[in-house]
Amino acid sequence: MRLAATTRRFSTITVVGAGLMGSGIAQVAAQNGHDVNLVDQTDELLQGADRRIRSSLERVAKKTFPDDVTKAKDFLEKSTSRLNYSTNALSAAAQSNLVIEAIVENMETKQKLFQDLDSAAPKHTVFASNTSSLSISRIASATQRKDRFGGLHFFNPVPVMKLVEVVRTAETSQETFDYLTEFGKSVGKKPVSCRDTPGFIVNRLLVPYLMEAIRMLERGMHVIALEIEIYTLSFIIGDATAEDIDTAMKLGAGHPMGPIQLLDYVGLDTTKFIMDGWHDLVPDEALFQPSDLLNKLVAEGKLGNKTGQGFYKH
Numbered sequence: 001m002r003l004a005a006t007t008r009r010f011s012t013i014t015v016v017g018a019g020l021m022g023s024g025i026a027q028v029a030a031q032n033g034h035d036v037n038l039v040d041q042t043d044e045l046l047q048g049a050d051r052r053i054r055s056s057l058e059r060v061a062k063k064t065f066p067d068d069v070t071k072a073k074d075f076l077e078k079s080t081s082r083l084n085y086s087t088n089a090l091s092a093a094a095q096s097n098l099v100i101e102a103i104v105e106n107m108e109t110k111q112k113l114f115q116d117l118d119s120a121a122p123k124h125t126v127f128a129s130n131t132s133s134l135s136i137s138r139i140a141s142a143t144q145r146k147d148r149f150g151g152l153h154f155f156n157p158v159p160v161m162k163l164v165e166v167v168r169t170a171e172t173s174q175e176t177f178d179y180l181t182e183f184g185k186s187v188g189k190k191p192v193s194c195r196d197t198p199g200f201i202v203n204r205l206l207v208p209y210l211m212e213a214i215r216m217l218e219r220g221m222h223v224i225a226l227e228i229e230i231y232t233l234s235f236i237i238g239d240a241t242a243e244d245i246d247t248a249m250k251l252g253a254g255h256p257m258g259p260i261q262l263l264d265y266v267g268l269d270t271t272k273f274i275m276d277g278w279h280d281l282v283p284d285e286a287l288f289q290p291s292d293l294l295n296k297l298v299a300e301g302k303l304g305n306k307t308g309q310g311f312y313k314h
């Protein structure tokens, strides 16, 4: 009963950006009874999202109904039937009560998208960004609905991670904040409330830690040459290898993944966008300094799990 009432209230939802995060958000919305339009730029990208969602739904079905094939099949069919794929964000938004953006981590691109969506969506439609690091109020400034705008920050992999950060700006109305919080709960997440500060809660702590792990590797890349009498001894000093850093944080700190693995999992491009944005904002902050190694990998297209190579080969 409660789900039906909640579903009507949110129906229909549009998720723009069908990459790692957008496909996960669309999936958890659909599996929890919401009708979802998932939007990306090309049919090929949408086909990729459809494959990812189906394979993830199968894992969820197996876990939820381990002994009941009929229920698992029904769950899969119902969830996929609630998903509609589109390359037209504006017509999708025109039929939606909630639009969640999960496109590339770039302020201008997000502002341009929301400016266009603002003219297409009904007045009551609530907008949310899944940005990892950008100011929600700056993104919202491209629209005429700053009171109906907030952050909904999900975590990767969305079907598994139980948290959602609900971000309110000075202009987000209480009604919008409550609506976004309720949406987070309706898709099975535990909401926490955040002010609109860089990185909110999790990323303000997590991203500097990930960058420190890269710096440990970078320090390991210096070759030291020592002149001793007639010999030259060359050796690499290193804080540690990628494998040892990961093992250390898994076994020594109980993390499910080490930081280098997690960087590949999050996407090196996304991490670089986050760090570059914060560095521009506060250039003197030691924790926000760019990394040559990260820049090099991104320039080479080694973005992590999603391209088959990052710090590791996948």
Ligand code: CAA
Residues within 6 Å of the ligand: 056, 057, 059, 060, 063, 131, 132, 154, 155, 156, 157, 159, 160, 161, 203, 206, 256, 257, 262, 266
């Ligand atoms: N869809 C559905 N289920 C999935 C899944 C997916 N995409 N990925 C994993 N699972 C399920 C598996 O089916 C499995 O279920 P069972 O326990 O019932 O078998 C369970 O999750 C564990 O998966 P695996 O056995 O494959 O692998 P694992 O034990 O190594 O766990 C992990 C994988 C959940 C990703 C775990 O390693 C983990 O929690 N890693 C850390 C992830 C993290 O820190 N995320 C936050 C990133 S930061 C962020 O998102 C914010 C930002 O803005 C950058």
Ligand code: NAD
Residues within 6 Å of the ligand: 016, 017, 018, 019, 020, 021, 022, 039, 040, 041, 045, 089, 101, 102, 103, 104, 105, 106, 109, 113, 130, 131, 132, 133, 153, 154, 155, 156, 265, 266, 267, 270
């Ligand atoms: P991604 O690169 O996997 O996917 C982004 C998708 O957006 C791509 O498919 C791209 O084609 C699409 N896109 C770009 N511009 C578009 C537009 N104008 N209209 C429609 N689609 C467009 O990226 P991601 O990892 O899913 O990240 C998306 C957002 O979520 C970013 O803001 C990121 O910071 C944030 N985020 C990422 C993670 C993570 O772990 N990767 C976690 C939480 C939040």
